[in-house]
Amino acid sequence: AQTVTQSQPEMSVQEAETVTLSCTYDTSESDYYLFWYKQPPSRQMILVIRQEAYKQQNATENRFSVNFQKAAKSFSLKISDSQLGDAAMYFCAYRSYGNQFYFGTGTSLTVIP
Amino acid sequence: DAGVIQSPRHEVTEMGQEVTLRCKPISGHDYLFWYRQTMMRGLELLIYFNNNVPIDDSGMPEDRFSAKMPNASFSTLKIQPSEPRDSAVYFCASSQQGVSGNTIYFGEGSWLTVV
Numbered sequence: 001a002q003t004v005t006q007s008q009p010e011m012s013v014q015e016a017e018t019v020t021l022s023c024t025y026d027t028s029e030s031d032y033y034l035f036w037y038k039q040p041p042s043r044q045m046i047l048v049i050r051q052e053a054y055k056q057q058n059a060t061e062n063r064f065s066v067n068f069q070k071a072a073k074s075f076s077l078k079i080s081d082s083q084l085g086d087a088a089m090y091f092c093a094y095r096s097y098g099n100q101f102y103f104g105t106g107t108s109l110t111v112i113p
Numbered sequence: 114d115a116g117v118i119q120s121p122r123h124e125v126t127e128m129g130q131e132v133t134l135r136c137k138p139i140s141g142h143d144y145l146f147w148y149r150q151t152m153m154r155g156l157e158l159l160i161y162f163n164n165n166v167p168i169d170d171s172g173m174p175e176d177r178f179s180a181k182m183p184n185a186s187f188s189t190l191k192i193q194p195s196e197p198r199d200s201a202v203y204f205c206a207s208s209q210q211g212v213s214g215n216t217i218y219f220g221e222g223s224w225l226t227v228v
Contacts, residue, residue, distance in 0.1 A: 033215065043150075043202055045219035091156065093217075099144060099210065100169075101217055103156045 002027045004094050006104035013082045014112050020067075021077045021107045023092030033095040034068065034075045039106070040088040048090070051075065079109075087111045115139070117220035119205050125226045131193040134223045136205030137186055146217065147180055147190050148204040156204075162188065195227045 003026045013019035025034070036048040051059045051068050058066050063083075067076045079086055092104040118137040126132055138145045146161040160170040165182045173180070177196070182188040192199055202222045208215045 035216065037219075043222050043224075045204065045206075045222075047216060047218070050216055095215055095217070099163075099208070099215055100161075101146070101158070105155050 004104040012110040023075045035093040037091045038088045119220035123224045129194040134190040136188045138207030142207035142209045144208045146206040151201045
């Protein structure tokens with residue numbers, strides 16, 4: 001079975017600075033999708049960014065970008081110009097070919113004013 | 114477009130009572146998922162449906178839990194009888210095969226407290 005590992009339970013960043021959240025996964029599949037979700041205190045799960053495994057180019061959404069290393073099975077999220085509203089729990093997720101979703105245990109991000 | 118709609122948003126019930134959580138997926142989505150989130154166990158997949166048919170219910174904790182999807186626009190998760198350890202946030206989510214990488218979209222969650 002696929003597993004998703006987020007090795008950083010907590011991270012903090014100064015407002016306006018850049019932070020990188022780590023995620024690794026284990027799979028034998030060649031075709032899959034990876035996601036980052038944000039969960040603020042309201043508990044709403046919000047899609048941040050999506051990456052197709054067959055694409056070489058790293059996905060970018062405004063201040064959010066990923067560093068996708070397929071061979072290393074690594075999928076990190078970079079948040080640039082951090083804002084107070086970025087404070088949340090961040091989950092890395094893997095979608096298998098069979099449409100199963102696997103989530104990591106999350107990284108709690110604190111933004112320091 | 115309306116997102117995934119869950120009800121109730123908050124529920125407090127006494128141990129032994131029946132609890133029914135409801136979900137309306139995004140129109141056109143053919144996959145529906147029920148997740149449970151607790152501090153201890155994180156985000157757990159309970160069951161998921163494809164075209165209203167349950168595909169994998171191996172995450173359902175025990176016989177007290179049941180889920181149905183009578184049509185493409187409605188699903189329920191029932192707990193009978195409820196126990197304090199069932200206290201959690203229950204999320205419903207949906208996705209559409211072949212669209213946006215099958216991105217899964219979550220509802221706002223149902224906060225269940227069993228006392």
